Amino acid sequence: MNRAGRWIAALCTAAGLLCVPxxxxxxxxxxxxxxxxxxxxxxxxxxxxxxxxxxxSLCHAAFYGIGAYxxxxxxxxxxxxxxxxxxxxxxxxxxxxxxxxxxxxxxRGHFLAxxxxxxxxxxxxxLNNWVSVTKGPMGIPGIPxxxxxxxxxxxxxxxxxxxxxYLVVAxxxxxxxxxYRIVGSRLGRALIAIRENEELAQSLGIETMRYKVFAFTxxxxxxxxxxxxxxHYILFISxxxxxxxxxxxxxxxxxxxxxTTLAGPIIGAAILTILPELLRMAGAxxxxxxxxxxxxxxxxxxxxxxxxxxxxxxxxxxxxxxx
Amino acid sequence: xxxxxxxxxxNGIILGSLYMLVALGLFLIFGILEVTNFAHxxxxxxxxxxxLFVMTGLGAPFLPAVVLAMLCMAAFGIVVERVVFRPIVxxxxxxxxxxxxxxxxxxxxxxxxxxxxxPRKIESEFAQVHLRFLGLHVTLERLLALAVGTALxxxxxxxxxxTKTGKAMRAVAQDRIxxxxxxxxxxxxxxxxxxxxxxxxxxxxxxVGAIFLVSPDMGWTVVLKAFIVVILGGxxxxxxxxxxxxxxxxxxSLGGGFVSYAYKDAYPFLLLVLAxxxxxxxxVGGRKA
Numbered sequence: 001m002n003r004a005g006r007w008i009a010a011l012c013t014a015a016g017l018l019c020v021p022x023x024x025x026x027x028x029x030x031x032x033x034x035x036x037x038x039x040x041x042x043x044x045x046x047x048x049x050x051x052x053x054x055x056x057s058l059c060h061a062a063f064y065g066i067g068a069y070x071x072x073x074x075x076x077x078x079x080x081x082x083x084x085x086x087x088x089x090x091x092x093x094x095x096x097x098x099x100x101x102x103x104x105x106x107x108r109g110h111f112l113a114x115x116x117x118x119x120x121x122x123x124x125x126x127l128n129n130w131v132s133v134t135k136g137p138m139g140i141p142g143i144p145x146x147x148x149x150x151x152x153x154x155x156x157x158x159x160x161x162x163x164x165x166y167l168v169v170a171x172x173x174x175x176x177x178x179x180y181r182i183v184g185s186r187l188g189r190a191l192i193a194i195r196e197n198e199e200l201a202q203s204l205g206i207e208t209m210r211y212k213v214f215a216f217t218x219x220x221x222x223x224x225x226x227x228x229x230x231x232h233y234i235l236f237i238s239x240x241x242x243x244x245x246x247x248x249x250x251x252x253x254x255x256x257x258x259x260t261t262l263a264g265p266i267i268g269a270a271i272l273t274i275l276p277e278l279l280r281m282a283g284a285x286x287x288x289x290x291x292x293x294x295x296x297x298x299x300x301x302x303x304x305x306x307x308x309x310x311x312x313x314x315x316x317x318x319x320x321x322x323x
Numbered sequence: 324x325x326x327x328x329x330x331x332x333x334n335g336i337i338l339g340s341l342y343m344l345v346a347l348g349l350f351l352i353f354g355i356l357e358v359t360n361f362a363h364x365x366x367x368x369x370x371x372x373x374x375l376f377v378m379t380g381l382g383a384p385f386l387p388a389v390v391l392a393m394l395c396m397a398a399f400g401i402v403v404e405r406v407v408f409r410p411i412v413x414x415x416x417x418x419x420x421x422x423x424x425x426x427x428x429x430x431x432x433x434x435x436x437x438x439x440x441x442p443r444k445i446e447s448e449f450a451q452v453h454l455r456f457l458g459l460h461v462t463l464e465r466l467l468a469l470a471v472g473t474a475l476x477x478x479x480x481x482x483x484x485x486t487k488t489g490k491a492m493r494a495v496a497q498d499r500i501x502x503x504x505x506x507x508x509x510x511x512x513x514x515x516x517x518x519x520x521x522x523x524x525x526x527x528x529x530x531v532g533a534i535f536l537v538s539p540d541m542g543w544t545v546v547l548k549a550f551i552v553v554i555l556g557g558x559x560x561x562x563x564x565x566x567x568x569x570x571x572x573x574x575x576s577l578g579g580g581f582v583s584y585a586y587k588d589a590y591p592f593l594l595l596v597l598a599x600x601x602x603x604x605x606x607v608g609g610r611k612a
Contacts, residue, residue, distance in 0.1 A: 056417055103599060109416050110359045114550040115595060121547060122592045129585040244547075248424050255421055284436055291429025298422045299410045 017169050021162045030161035036273035037168030038230050043253045043265030044172070044179050045222035050251070051259035052183060053215040054195030055105065056113040059120035060223050060250045063093040065127060065242025067224025068231040069134060072143045075232070082146030082232050089228035090221045097220020101213040108198075120244045127239040139238025146232050164233055171229060172266070175222055180262055182218075191215055252294060258304030267305055326458045331580035332573060337465050337534075339572020340472030344527035345545055346552035346564050347479060348520030353553065354496040355516045358408055358419035363524055363549065364542025365430035370396045370525025371532035371541065372438060375445050385447035389471075389529045393522040400521030401514045409513065427542070434539035442536040445529065468530040475526060479519070480561050488515060544588065548575075551591045555598055570594060 020033060046060045071089030074080045080088065104115045127134050134140070145158045146167070158164055182188050190211050193201040202208045231237050249272070257268025279286045301308050345367055352360045373392035377383050383391065407426055411418045452463035483489040494502040495512045503509050531541070552571050556563035571591045579587035 050417070056420070103596065110353065110420075111554055113359065113416075113420060114547075114554060118547055118551060118592045118595065122589045125586055125589045129583075251417075252421060252424070255417060259417075284432075287428055287432035288436065291425045291427070291432065294425030295407060295422055295429065298418050298425065302411075302414060302418050 014173075018166075021165055027161045030165050032274060032277055034161065034164050034168050034233060036270045037165075037172050038226050038233070039250065039253060039269035039273050040172045040266045041175050041226035041229070042223055042250045043257070043269040044175050044262070045219040045226070046250050047254050047259055047262070047265040048179055048182070048191075048222075049215050049219040050254055051261070051265070052188065052195060053191045053212055054198075055212055055216065056109065056116075057216070057219070058113050058117035058244065058247050058251065059100075059123070060219070061242045061244065061246035062120040062123035063097050063220040063223035064227040064230070064246070064250075065123060065237075065239070066096055067093040067227025068237045068242070069127065069140070069227075070224065071228030072140050072231040072237055073133070075144055076140065076142070082144070082228075085232075086225060086228040089231070090224040093224025093227065094217050094221030097223075098213065098217040101216035101220075105209060105212045105216060117244055117247070120247050124239055124243050127242065134239070137239060139236055141236045143231050143235045143237070145235065168229065168233075171225070175225070176262065176266065178222075183262060187211070187214075255302075255304055256297065258306030258308075261304075261306045264304050264306040271305070327580065328577075329457075330459055331576050333459055333461060334465075335573035335576030336569060337469050337572070338576055339569040340469050341527045341531055342545070342548055342552050342571055343565055343568035344472055344475060344523045345549040346556070346568055347476065347561065348523045349546070349549050350553050350556070350561075350564055351492070351516050352520050355492060356404075356408060356412055356419075356513055357416070358412070359416065359423065359550070360408075360520075361420065361423040361546055362403075362426035362430060362542075363423075363520065364544075364546030365427050365434075366396060366400065366521045366524040366542075367528035367531075367545060368434060368537075368539060368542040369399065369430065369528070370521070371445070371528035371537040372434065373525065374529035375443060375532060375537055378445060385445070385449065385533065389526060392529055393525045396521040396525035397518040400517035400519075403521075404514055404517035408517075409510070412513070427546075431539055431542065438539055440539060442538040443532075444536055445532040447533040450533065462534075464530075464533050468534060471526055471530060475523060476561065476565060479523070482519075483561065488512070492516060548591055551595055555595065 021030060024030065024033070042060060042064055046057065049055050049057050049060075067089035069089075070092035071082075071085040074088035075082065075085035078085075100116070100119055104112060104119075107115055128137055130136070148158070158167065183191075190201070190206045193204070193206055194208050194211055198208055227242075230241075253268040253272045254265045255268070256272055257266065258264030276286065276290065279289060282289055303311065345363060348366070349360060349363050352358060352363070370392050373395050374385075374388045377388040377391050378385065381388075403426070407422065408419070411422055447464055449463040449467055454461050454463060454466065483492060491502070491507045491512055492515065494505065494507055495509055499509060502512075527545075528537075528541070531537075531545075548571060552564060552568045555567035555570065556565075571594065574590045574594050575587050578590040582590075
């Protein structure tokens with residue numbers, strides 16, 4: 001796609017996204033779209049770690065949770081408005097992911113995956129048991145909504161789902177743009193080099209550990225921002241949202257969409273948030289079907305949706321049967 | 324205080340021997356197929372249910388029921404390897420990981436539908452026998468778990484070291500292509516690996532079902548701890564797995580008894596962090612099987 005084509009595609013997507021509330025006015029639909037947006041933020045940030053840097057992390061929900069708790073506690077105990085509390089959430093998740101990254105990123109592959117998975121369990125255990133701060137399994141209710149600064153310091157808050165919808169679109173766009181700029185830069189090329197061949201990257205003078213820690217910290221911090229958004233949208237948080245099951249869920253979204261692309265995680269998040277809602281009518285069979293679908297997908301379409309579409313278009317363009 | 328310490332230590336060793344059985348299966352599957360099987364905990368859960376149903380359905384005594392369940396699970400493991408895992412051998416690690424997550428979700432929820440969520444207990448005839456010695460208190464059932472664990476790891480070590488199939492397994496773990504060129508039927512070795520792994524998990528599940536409870540969601544916490552054991556064991560050999568599982572069991576039991584019970588699931592992670600700080604290069608350095 002050339003430059004003009006890209007702009008047209010971006011503008012069409014933006015126009016389409018802005019029209020959504022007019023087509024789906026029910027609060028239920030809008031809620032699903034807002035959740036899809038939150039998942040998209042998580043998937044993009046995990047995509048930076050896993051898709052572009054090639055480091056498998058299974059604790060993304062832990063950073064999501066730390067962001068949510070950090071932001072909720074900052075706004076409840078310190079009285080900060082959302083726009084500042086959000087930074088508290090993102091920073092606390094970022095600091096923790098930096099610490100964890102420094103400790104575990106020298107591990108590779110399966111070892112890294114399992115260690116991060118266990119870190120996720122650790123965070124859940126702490127959230128459940130550090131009752132004096134997190135209120136344990138009871139969760140934290142009564143988190144304030146984000147406010148918009150209007151003239152003379154009077155605050156209007158986000159009351160309707162539509163306003164949250166536009167806010168989440170803005171957030172996803174911002175994070176996606178950040179990821180886009182990173183991936184296209186020298187920094188992004190260094191990350192991709194690490195994914196493709198870490199030893200070779202190091203021999204070319206790329207300080208692999210620093211770049212890996214950078215990707216891990218940024219991904220964790222952005223997950224924290226998504227957590228802050230979640231906390232101030234649902235207005236109640238408890239440890240059950242941030243378990244390892246959610247980490248796996250986010251990972252599946254990234255891989256399902258196509259992890260080495262930028263659009264992949266967003267598409268994966270949208271589909272895998274909407275599809276389970278359609279499966280609700282299957283009742284108790286829902287997760288059985290989900291497990292089977294996931295297995296079938298990994299066996300037959302391991303490169304993800306975006307990857308499969310790309311493969312298909314190159315195959316038709318070149319007229320060759322693709323590999 | 325001393326008596327409590329030794330009591331907790333004994334419980335820790337018994338717990339560790341159960342983790343060991345699950346971890347050995349994971350270790351074999353990881354070493355030979357290079358797949359992280361997150362569904363291994365579900366094999367353990369299904370093994371426990373198989374023992375339960377053999378005992379309630381056929382009225383069999385506990386030990387024969389455990390053996391029968393192990394045989395059923397060996398067959399199940401072979402089928403799972405053929406149908407689920409074989410298509411992705413040699414693919415990137417994340418594929419195997421997500422595949423096993425899918426399998427785990429499927430098996431847990433299918434079990435939830437078929438067996439319901441009520442926790443059940445395997446009523447073994449050893450539960451009522453209490454032993455006391457040196458001020459320690461233990462049921463025969465727990466000692467049996469320890470004995471079964473020791474016996475199985477002994478068998479496994481002998482099998483891997485001295486039989487032809489065991490040698491072939493080690494060859495495949497070292498280099499799959501070279502093993503294939505030497506005429507080793509690699510796919511048959513995969514099947515054997517899964518069969519052994521499922522049998523060990525099934526034995527562990529049955530023991531846990533007799534000591535604690537059986538429920539469809541029992542697999543998930545165990546599989547993570549078993550993975551920690553595999554990492555701490557250094558992927559080197561069976562001896563490493565045995566030592567690491569005893570460490571994890573002891574730390575969990577002593578920490579739960581003396582520090583804080585609520586945080587007991589977090590202690591193995593601290594052990595892992597400690598290991599990183601002390602031996603930053605050693606954990607990944609060792610080669611497998």
